Amino acid sequence: MCLAVPARVDTIKGDKALVTAFGCQEVVDIRLLASIDVGDFILIHMGFALEKISADDALFIIQAWQGLMEDGGEGQ
Amino acid sequence: MKDLWPILTSYRSPQLVHKMVHAIETLVQEKIEIMQVCGTHTWSYRRHGLDSLLPSHLSLLAGPGCPVCVTDQEDIDWVINLAQERQNTLVTFGDIMRVPGSTTSLAELRSRGTDIQIALSPLKALDIALSQPSRRVILVALGFETTVPAIAATLQSAHRLGLGNLSVALLLKQLLPALRHLFNSTRPDGLLCPGHVATITGKDAFAFLPKELDIPAAIAGFEPVDILMGLAELARQISAGAPQIANTYPRAVSDQGNLTAQSLVRSTFAPAPTRWRGLGTLDGTGYRLIGRWQRFAVTAPTDALTSLGTSQCLCHLVILGKAQPEACLHFGTECTPTRPLGPCMVSEEGTCAAHYYFPLLKPMGRTEA
Amino acid sequence: MPLTITFHSLSPWGERKHRDEVTTAASLWVLAQRCSMFMSIELIQLAHGSGGSATLRLFEQVFLPHFRDLGLQPDNDAALLSLGNDTTLAFTIDGFVVDPPFFPGGDLGILAINGTGNDLAVMGAKPLWMACSFIISAGTATATLERVVESMEHAAKVFSVQLVAGDTKVVESKGAAPQILITTAGLGILEVKEPWHVQRIRPGDELILSGTIGEHTLAVLGARHGWFERDPVTSDCAFLYPMLRKLHSIPGIHWARDVTRGGLGGIVNELAKASGYGIELYEKGIPISDLVASWCEMMGYDPLHLANEGKVLLSVDPEASPRVLAALQNTPLGKNAAPIGHVMDGGPPLVVLNTAIGGRRLVPAPSGELFPRIC
Numbered sequence: 001m002c003l004a005v006p007a008r009v010d011t012i013k014g015d016k017a018l019v020t021a022f023g024c025q026e027v028v029d030i031r032l033l034a035s036i037d038v039g040d041f042i043l044i045h046m047g048f049a050l051e052k053i054s055a056d057d058a059l060f061i062i063q064a065w066q067g068l069m070e071d072g073g074e075g076q
Numbered sequence: 077m078k079d080l081w082p083i084l085t086s087y088r089s090p091q092l093v094h095k096m097v098h099a100i101e102t103l104v105q106e107k108i109e110i111m112q113v114c115g116t117h118t119w120s121y122r123r124h125g126l127d128s129l130l131p132s133h134l135s136l137l138a139g140p141g142c143p144v145c146v147t148d149q150e151d152i153d154w155v156i157n158l159a160q161e162r163q164n165t166l167v168t169f170g171d172i173m174r175v176p177g178s179t180t181s182l183a184e185l186r187s188r189g190t191d192i193q194i195a196l197s198p199l200k201a202l203d204i205a206l207s208q209p210s211r212r213v214i215l216v217a218l219g220f221e222t223t224v225p226a227i228a229a230t231l232q233s234a235h236r237l238g239l240g241n242l243s244v245a246l247l248l249k250q251l252l253p254a255l256r257h258l259f260n261s262t263r264p265d266g267l268l269c270p271g272h273v274a275t276i277t278g279k280d281a282f283a284f285l286p287k288e289l290d291i292p293a294a295i296a297g298f299e300p301v302d303i304l305m306g307l308a309e310l311a312r313q314i315s316a317g318a319p320q321i322a323n324t325y326p327r328a329v330s331d332q333g334n335l336t337a338q339s340l341v342r343s344t345f346a347p348a349p350t351r352w353r354g355l356g357t358l359d360g361t362g363y364r365l366i367g368r369w370q371r372f373a374v375t376a377p378t379d380a381l382t383s384l385g386t387s388q389c390l391c392h393l394v395i396l397g398k399a400q401p402e403a404c405l406h407f408g409t410e411c412t413p414t415r416p417l418g419p420c421m422v423s424e425e426g427t428c429a430a431h432y433y434f435p436l437l438k439p440m441g442r443t444e445a
Numbered sequence: 446m447p448l449t450i451t452f453h454s455l456s457p458w459g460e461r462k463h464r465d466e467v468t469t470a471a472s473l474w475v476l477a478q479r480c481s482m483f484m485s486i487e488l489i490q491l492a493h494g495s496g497g498s499a500t501l502r503l504f505e506q507v508f509l510p511h512f513r514d515l516g517l518q519p520d521n522d523a524a525l526l527s528l529g530n531d532t533t534l535a536f537t538i539d540g541f542v543v544d545p546p547f548f549p550g551g552d553l554g555i556l557a558i559n560g561t562g563n564d565l566a567v568m569g570a571k572p573l574w575m576a577c578s579f580i581i582s583a584g585t586a587t588a589t590l591e592r593v594v595e596s597m598e599h600a601a602k603v604f605s606v607q608l609v610a611g612d613t614k615v616v617e618s619k620g621a622a623p624q625i626l627i628t629t630a631g632l633g634i635l636e637v638k639e640p641w642h643v644q645r646i647r648p649g650d651e652l653i654l655s656g657t658i659g660e661h662t663l664a665v666l667g668a669r670h671g672w673f674e675r676d677p678v679t680s681d682c683a684f685l686y687p688m689l690r691k692l693h694s695i696p697g698i699h700w701a702r703d704v705t706r707g708g709l710g711g712i713v714n715e716l717a718k719a720s721g722y723g724i725e726l727y728e729k730g731i732p733i734s735d736l737v738a739s740w741c742e743m744m745g746y747d748p749l750h751l752a753n754e755g756k757v758l759l760s761v762d763p764e765a766s767p768r769v770l771a772a773l774q775n776t777p778l779g780k781n782a783a784p785i786g787h788v789m790d791g792g793p794p795l796v797v798l799n800t801a802i803g804g805r806r807l808v809p810a811p812s813g814e815l816f817p818r819i820c
Contacts, residue, residue, distance in 0.1 A: 003116055003745050004222070004272045006080060018675075022739030025675035029199060031229050032337040041080045043275060043328050046169075047197025048226040051275045051334050055080045058327035062086050065096065065305065090803040116745075123747070125804020170816030183816075187490050189619075194816065196672055196744075300802045414499045433747075433809045 004045035006053055009038050019044065087299035088124075096304040097129045103311035107133040110310055111262075111397050113141035113251060114270035116298050118430045124300045134307070137264060137397035138427035140254060140352065143219050144171045145395055145419045145426045147247055148351040152419070153177045155216055155245055156185070158374065165191045165208065167201040168216040174413070175422045198230040205234070205242040214374055218247045222272045224363065225337035228344040231365075231372050243374045246363060249350055252281055254361045259289050262396055266292040266310035271302070271325040278333025279323045286319035297325040344369050353419065354392030391418030394427050401428040408432060498810045500706070501715075520643045520719045522564035522702060525635065533635040535570035537561060540628040546593060548668035550660070550680030553625060554596030556754060559684045560705070561631035562606060566686040567701040567757060569637030569693060575601070576610035580626040582618035593625060604684045606631075637693050641759075645699040646720040648790035651766040653759045655688065655773055656681070656781040658709050659737040659751035662815065678736055683755030688776040695772060697765025704756040707811050710749035710796070712758055713786075714810040717794035724796045726786035726808065749798075750811040760788060 007021035007028070017030045021044060030036050030049045041053040086092060112118065118138050121127060127136070140146045156177040159166040166182070173183040173194065186192045191211070193204060198215055205213040217227045227248065234242045251273055269282050274295045285293040292313035296306025305324040313320055323329050343366075350362025365373045389406050393399035401407050401420065411417040413429050420428035493503045509519065518524040523537035539561045546553040562572035577597070581590060601608050618624075639645070664680035667673040685703060692698055700720075704712050709731070717724045733748055741748045755778060761769050766784060773779030789797075796808040 003743075004275070005743050006084060008080070022742050023676075023735045024673070024739045024743065026743075027675065029197075029226075029229060031232075032225050032334060032340065034336045043272070045222060045272065046226045047199050048229065050222065050225075050272065050337075051328055051330075053080060054327045055083060058080060058083045058087075061305070061324065061326060062083065062092070062301070065301075066086075066092065088802055090801065093802045093804075119745070122806060123800075124802050125798070125800040125806040126802075128805040129803065173816045184488070184490055194670060196670075412498070 004043045004050055007042055007044050009036060009040045009042060012036065012038060017042075017049065019049075084299070087297075087301040089301065093129070093300055093304065096301065096308060100134065100304065100308050100311055101131050103308060103315055104131055104134050105315070107135075108265045108311065108314055109135050109137055110266045110268055110307065111137045111139045111264035112268040112270075113139040113255070114268075114273070115142035115145075115426065115430075116272075117141070117268060117270070117296070117303060118427060120298050120300065121303055122430045122433065126300060126303060130307070134311070136268075136307075138394070138430075139258060139264075139267075139397045140355065140395045141251070141270060142171075142420070142426050143223075143247070143249065144175060144422055145391065146249060146352045146354070147172070147175070147218065147419065148353050149178070151247055151351065153179075155247070156180060156182060158214055158245060159185055159190055159192055161212075163212050165193065165204060165211045165213045166216060167193045167195050167198075167204055167213060169196075169218060170194050171422070172216065172218060174416060175419050176416055198226055199233065201242060202230065202233055202237065202239065205239050206237065209241055211241060213242045215242065215244045216247065217244045220249055220251045220270075220273055221276045222270075224248050224341050224345065225276060225334070228340045231344060231369055232340075234372065235368070242372065244365075244372050245374045246365070248345075248363045249352070250347065250361045250363070252277060253347075254352065254355065254358060256284070256289075257355060257358050257361070258396060259291065262398060263291070264397065265314050266294070268303070268306045268310065269293050269295040269321075271295055271297045271329060274323075274325065274329040274333070276334050276337050279321060279329055279331050281333065283321045286321050290319050292319040294322040295325050295329050297328065343367075352395075354395040389418040389420075391420045391428070394418075394420050401431040404428070501810070521568060523568045523570065523631075523633075525568065525640055525642075533640070535565045535568045535633045535635055536631070537564040538628060538630040539564060540626060542624060542626045543665060544624065545665075545668050546589060546625060548664045548680055549677045550664050551682030551754065552593060552596050553627060554593040555600045555682055557627040557629045558597055558600035558604070558606060559682060559754065561629040562604060563685045563703040563705075563755075563757075565631050565633035566684075566689045567641065567703050568633075568635065569641045569689070569698075569701070570633035570635045571690070572604070572606055572631055572633040572686055574607050574609050574632045576630045577608060578612045578614075578628040580614045580616060580628075582616050582623040582625075584618050584623040585625060590625060593627070597627075600684065604686065636690070637698075641698055641701045643700050643716070643719045646716070646722065646760045646788055647699065647762070648722055648788050649763055650699055650760040650788040651763050651784050652713075652724070652726070652786045652788070653761060653766065653769055653773065654704070654709070654732060654783060654785045655685075655757045655759075655779045656755070657732040657734045657737065658704070658753055658756065659733060659741065659746075659748040661705075661754040662708070662751035663737060663740055666815070673740060676736060678740065681753055681755040683778055685755065685757055685778065688773065688778040689757065691772045691776055692759075692769060695765055695768050697762030698759055698769060699762065700760040702758050704753045704758050706752050708748075708750045708752055709758070709785075710747070710808045711811050713796045713808065716758075716760070717796055720788065721794050722791065723789035723793060724786060725789050726796060726798045728798055728801045730783050730785045732781045732783050732785075746815065749808055750815065758785075763787075 005021050007019035009017050009019050011018045015031050016027050019028050028044050028049050033049050042049040043051050152175050201215040285291045292310050294306040294309040296302050309322045309324050345363040346366045347360040348362045348364035349357050349359045351357045390399045390404040406417050411421050416422045420426040493499045523535040526534040541557045543553050565572040660678050660681040663678035667677050713724050773782035798808045
């Protein structure tokens, strides 16, 4: 359940934002977010912005895993 | 601000997938059964062929995570009846179209010319209601905690627009309280928690799983690496014997969740009992409209509809993770996605459909891409 | 531990733990066969026209038993008719109905010429003559009909096809929106020495796809439901003969098929079934545009199930493969051509996909109308 995809906010006008998701443009409703800025990454679900996405967190956890793998070595 | 796209690509990296599978293999020594309660997890897991990579003693059970599958037969019939009333235009999401009712399905009705619109967003119902003032437009609201705020916001708009011809048929459900009921009778070794429900509710809302029920829990996203991170975290907790609530999807899930969405939901809905396929009627797992929003509710008939057909299949057990789809005698024979007997075969997220579409296939000798 | 009913005792598949993969796949196939015997069709639904397993079932239950002994050549897009001298004719017929009749990149009229022309071209024939039949429901705007007919005229002229006979019927629309159904029959002359035929497929054959998948379905769905307004997808609707003609002199092409209804997944499953061999595909090799891939992510669609109207899949001898690929890539329609898999040695006649992340899964035949997955 709950298909939601990441998108980048291009412009904001009132309750709506024009976003780019995987290279496609779409207008989404941004009323569910307390604050939002152009350039933010958001998660969209059924035409609504569900939440902002933290690129730092996205990077951190993947680097942590990559690091863990390298430290752990291949042979374990 | 970092660019997210290159980072997201690494969540599909074959090298990282390979390494993580190796890590999971070393962590999982004994047979473990992990439950997931999200159709998009089922779909992603099968679509990417993750099951062909993971050790066979790690099995993934699908719990009641597909909103179509958990919708009770009587509610399906109710929606079908609404569609058949001549003055109604039904606006619905695609998933429910093929669900068999006692006598017909929405897809069948639509192919005979019944006015049923498939929408990608509930906001579409507003446009339809505005442009066709003489029609009674009924939005079929289906979904879990993730979807509820979008429905609330849609009603807010309808109120602002002064729409008198829009109503909602509420089939919304709350997954979290339902999990408590579910784990009274079934107990997996760990729960892969649905990332987008958690986006709204927050991580803390899942804390009761380890604290009160002693079940290891990890909130996971939906890319292959996301799912593997969740599974690895669960395997770690299980082998350490220390259940926790872990958030392996921090890019979209915070501790508190989306507070704006939560308060919008609270001002629109109150918890109410609702019926689940396989679980029966459960207190506090559904929603009812409150205050001025009540006028948007389509009232269900006072006498409960009597559904003609009874469940001929094992859907009610499959939803609870108590039976694998292949255990059902109808699976793949009388019951296929074109002609489903039960809802688990209907939605592509449904466990049976996922098993039908992407049958298990362990590598028949490795080949290089 | 949860109470788990496994299917050791219940399943018709046999014991799960001890079966090997080939047996699993084989029993699945057997099951699919049995299923088509069990299920009767009471009412025709939209799914029966989608080109997936429902369409196959309709064909096998209703048509095949009656037409089997009348010379039907069911495994190819067009029948080959030898005239006894050096001439072999290719003959086919196809019906076209699309809602809405106009969509980005094409319309009903163009489809009616291209679709039938392509069915001839994939046999190695040159499409020359067509006849058309119109079934129009009362209430259709004449302007709409005219636009469709103009498109047909244009397409036929551009591709040097003669429209030599026709017929028109008007039917009641019975409450549903009025629509136009066009049926075109096509006749062509075989230009290749050995016809491209499913019986020539050999284990080890390489599968080459002429371009990106999925555009047509998304273009039509977008136009029908008002989706993708900001970034509409354009249909790949095209006449394939000019591209395929470049391949006529290359030996080692065994089979070709335009990848239409049912999508790549559907066509490859049909190929497996008709040839009796298993098929192996590589997800990384399958050409797909960023736009289609993006919309599929957002809609929850599997691009392998989306229809195309201007793509061809070829099964070729591995030695001929580089020449075929180069010839395709030299044409405007084939510039994204790529090898996407191969024919396995032996059965079961199923399709295995090696996923981009390194996993493996079976590719099922699509089984009906596509609905977006959203909640």
